Amino acid sequence: MANGFLHTQIWGLDNMMSLEDVIGLMHSMDYSEKIHYLEGKDDLSINDISLNHCWEKPSEIKCFSTANKKENEVVRYFSNVGIIEVPIPENDAYIDPERTKLLPRDRRIKVHKVNTIFFEYFQKVYAIVFGSKNDVKIKSVLMGQGYRERKKKEWGKVEFPLPQYQLSSEFFYWMYYKYLKQQNLTTPHGVIKINDVEGIGRYSDRKQHDTRGTGPKSTSELSNMTALGINQLVYKSDFNLTYENSIRVNFCLNTDSSLTIDKKRSLITKSNEVPEGISGNEEFILLKFYLDILPGLSRAYSIDQDNGSWSESHSRKARKEYALEVIRDLCSIHNIKPEEISGLQPV
Template sequence: MARGRAKTKIKEVRLSVWEIDSSIALEGVIDNLRLDYNLPISYLADRADLQERDKTLENGWHPANGETDFSINSLNIANTDIRYVHASGYYEKAESEQKAVINVNGTNNTVVPRHLRVFNRSCPTVFFEIESKVYALVEVSNSEESRVRSVLFGQGRGDNKKEEWKKINYKEILQFSWDSQFFYWLLSKIGSSFSHESDPEYTISLLDVSAVAQLTTEQEYDSTSKGANVLGSLPALSGLGTNQSVYEAGFAFQFPNMTLTLRMSDNSTCFINSSASNIIGENGESLNIEQDYVRVVLTIYGILLLTLKRKYNSDVANRLWTVSQEQFQRKNWALYVIRELCEENDISLDDVKGILPESNN
């Protein structure tokens, strides 16, 4: 029996961007990173027979890349100096009391060794400053976001609450939020290049569209297309041609010394395809994302996304992208689908005319 080809699993780096309270600068961020984030394991708090570490979840922040202390650094990209702090968040999760305290030889209060009941997680984070505001780029899964905000950003209750962080905004961050109209505009720009306002010679080229995720107008059906040259995919173009709402799209961008393939969501989240991205080092060597992590994430959020948003807003303001132009683009996508289906199914022009209302013949 023939076996289907196994799909290659794509390795992605998921980045969430959160807006730090406007009263907190990078210097204040460093102060907050030095706070005590440890938490007691509630069901072991009264166990006098245990070492303190055995009944504590050890959470906190550490300087990244083996540094001994937190520091504010600066990176120049596209003639733009971006100040940042690179840190790694660490937090622990404990098993339930039923699994951590067990019956051994008739004794009901034996605590399982710590390494079998406490598990650690990490979240690399880059705090950066743009236009006098500080944002956090957090590498974290969707399921762990809430816990990270609660444990490491002081947004929880009780022992988790850290007033020093004040309010963290993780929804509808204006600088990095997109709507369906923006995605339609960007999808129409394949093959185009964009220059950064601080350095006209710094060019960003849109090479390809690698994914489109859409919802019908009534949000009844959700469709996703992935792969190279998605704009040659009939399912993707059918959705675009019928004005479905785009909430996520993937693109391949060429930068000076860097090629990145990533998905952008309307909620500001980005997914970097590690396998399909390449970075060229200062000496011409090929690097992966982890080896030039800060430059990659700041290129995306500090340069790329802001450049695209400025260009989109400029095109709309100058009527270079209007409702009628979007409609014209959708019409071209729809006509492409019709032509491909006609060729595939040997449908003649007379066949098409036969199903159209008489007023359109």
């Protein structure tokens, strides 16, 4: 959560697991392991040669009511913190060149804390894992997915990415179109308005290209509009949206539903009607995102596909509109006349 950004991924646990099972595994299992370059050092204590990975005491199980009144969904969840210890390299772990005396433990072992939220949804447990890519070591170290001593079959399989949270390039193009048409999305999970598209990540010739506009209404920026007008696969995008006039969130969303929220530019309005930042409200905003906002967007997209409001032909037409918008802006900027365009040789 450093630098004002909140990074998360969502994982799925084994279908046979319950929240109580997860809490039991956190309490009952030994997750510690030996530091490989200190094994066999009989003159050292167990604590000196071990990495004491563990889970903190979990919060009590609480209930979160989704906005899907049609299904009347109440989701159970709890939060916890995983502790992962990482040793410094062997060459740096000793005081003397002869390697006869170790540095104090607190100077040769780094401690990483990883926040998590576990929730139960339609009889399946999901984990929202906070942190950067380095912090996803929690899967192998504290969730039984590693090798040798780290492998703990009691956890079953931890799945990522999840099919039910997998997004397509077309989904992003649909969101861009809804933004440009300024159409509010009325979903079973609430009303969503896409205020801006601030960045687009796309694949081209096996390379990644990121474009990002700045300032208000940045979709009108040529870099973003040009990206939209090119028929390429989108793998992530930056949005600003409003949910039910109570949450305004700036975020980057990937096709695997991993998420980065800009905490400084996101606001939440509670019952006192005073907008406040999301610091201290991370649990609520993440549950709201993965249980209401994203399912609401996905449901609206599916409805438009089913009723013919969005199809491959609509997507092609939208790309053409984006390309024409770029041409219009370039003509205005450079004072290009229509006849100059018509006189160009075809590619």
